[in-house]
């Protein structure tokens with residue numbers, strides 16, 4: 109099973125998976141790996157809304173797949189957004205198919 113590494117915000121040690129398992133980083137603000145298919149679940153969870161987990165921006169580690177920026181604005185943006193992002197978090201353009 110492929111996993112995605114997510115960056116925890118400062119002061120956060122871990123996150124509880126939808127099925128109840130807790131995954132903890134070695135230190136607050138560290139990184140944990142979660143199964144790819146649960147990243148959107150975590151992002152949409154109450155924990156994410158409360159700011160305990162930030163998966164939407166500010167990290168680019170551990171993800172093997174992504175949606176390339178379509179560079180709608182002609183800024184030569186080469187950002188590869190997360191697979192669930194339909195807009196580039198860097199410049200706001202649409203993103204292409206995950207690859």
Ligand SMILES: [Zn+2]
Pocket residue numbers: 177178179185186187196197198199200201
């Ligand atoms: Zn972009």
